[in-house]
Amino acid sequence: MKKKQNIFHYCKIQNNSVLLNDKIIVSEDKSILFSEFSKMLYHQIKLNYPKFFKMDDLSKLALITSEYLLTDYFKKTKKPNDISIILSNKSSSLKTDKQFQKTIDNKDSYFPSPSLFVYTLPNISIGEICIKHKFMGENIFFISENFNSKLINEYASSIIKNKKNSIVLCGWVDFNEENFKAFMYIASNNYIYNITTNKIDKLFK
Amino acid sequence: MKELKLEVKSKIIEELNLGHLNVQDIHDNDPLFKEGLGLDSIDALELIVMLDKDYGIKLNDPTEAKKVFESIESLCSYINMNRLR
Numbered sequence: 001m002k003k004k005q006n007i008f009h010y011c012k013i014q015n016n017s018v019l020l021n022d023k024i025i026v027s028e029d030k031s032i033l034f035s036e037f038s039k040m041l042y043h044q045i046k047l048n049y050p051k052f053f054k055m056d057d058l059s060k061l062a063l064i065t066s067e068y069l070l071t072d073y074f075k076k077t078k079k080p081n082d083i084s085i086i087l088s089n090k091s092s093s094l095k096t097d098k099q100f101q102k103t104i105d106n107k108d109s110y111f112p113s114p115s116l117f118v119y120t121l122p123n124i125s126i127g128e129i130c131i132k133h134k135f136m137g138e139n140i141f142f143i144s145e146n147f148n149s150k151l152i153n154e155y156a157s158s159i160i161k162n163k164k165n166s167i168v169l170c171g172w173v174d175f176n177e178e179n180f181k182a183f184m185y186i187a188s189n190n191y192i193y194n195i196t197t198n199k200i201d202k203l204f205k
Numbered sequence: 206m207k208e209l210k211l212e213v214k215s216k217i218i219e220e221l222n223l224g225h226l227n228v229q230d231i232h233d234n235d236p237l238f239k240e241g242l243g244l245d246s247i248d249a250l251e252l253i254v255m256l257d258k259d260y261g262i263k264l265n266d267p268t269e270a271k272k273v274f275e276s277i278e279s280l281c282s283y284i285n286m287n288r289l290r
Contacts, residue, residue: 039224050223050225050243053222053224053225054222054223109258111257111258114247114251114254115248118247
């Protein structure tokens with residue numbers, strides 16, 4: 001019987017550094033703004049996806065984190081036709097909401113920005129990942145004060161057990177002002193019954 | 206007209222978040238949509254807002270908009286003829 005692969009695949013981006021499966025692969029000066037940092041990561045991973053520049057910061061963060069993780073994961077495993085995505089955060093799309101609000105604050109200069117408006121929902125970040133990879137699996141975005149690994153794991157287990165998809169991209173992607181944090185991991189049959197939420201919570205911190 | 210073209214190109218890069226491009230990358234007769242700059246329907250709305258906000262031009266006719274947004278050349282000619290500020 002083939003031995004199951006039990007490596008927990010995750011990616012965390014915060015404080016201008018990228019951690020991939022326990023290894024720091026990027027570490028930049030914390031004073032660099034996200035606009036510069038994200039551009040640097042875009043070039044580092046050779047994304048070659050001009051639509052990236054049109055996204056809001058939340059979607060950029062989600063897309064880049066997913067790129068690191070999916071590229072690494074599918075180096076060793078055959079990429080399925082489809083995957084599901086479960087993400088969560090605390091600030092919803094607040095940063096973009098505020099930017100959009102500025103375009104409609106002044107009655108004498110009332111020019112609502114269409115390109116900002118389309119990003120005034122956090123689940124658009126999931127949509128951007130799905131568009132890039134042509135994923136059409138189940139997806140959901142939770143808003144909660146703290147990262148709820150139990151809820152996310154139960155949801156992912158349900159998707160896998162019910163054979164809706166064999167792979168679920170899970171995690172947290174949050175952006176407020178200039179503070180950001182992304183943590184994503186792969187839930188699959190290989191891991192779901194072997195990893196505890198305690199371990200996930202420790203990695204999240 | 207040359208100055209206006211530079212101004213409009215800069216605005217397009219900034220307003221439409223085309224951070225991967227420079228002014229020199231946008232040629233006067235390149236199509237703005239599809240195979241040219243690759244703009245989409247949201248960008249078209251953003252261009253309509255830009256015309257109103259920066260030049261006082263209200264573009265309401267979709268047929269007219271299609272011609273105006275063909276290229277930088279057609280867009281700047283239209284601005285030149287219709288601008289209120």
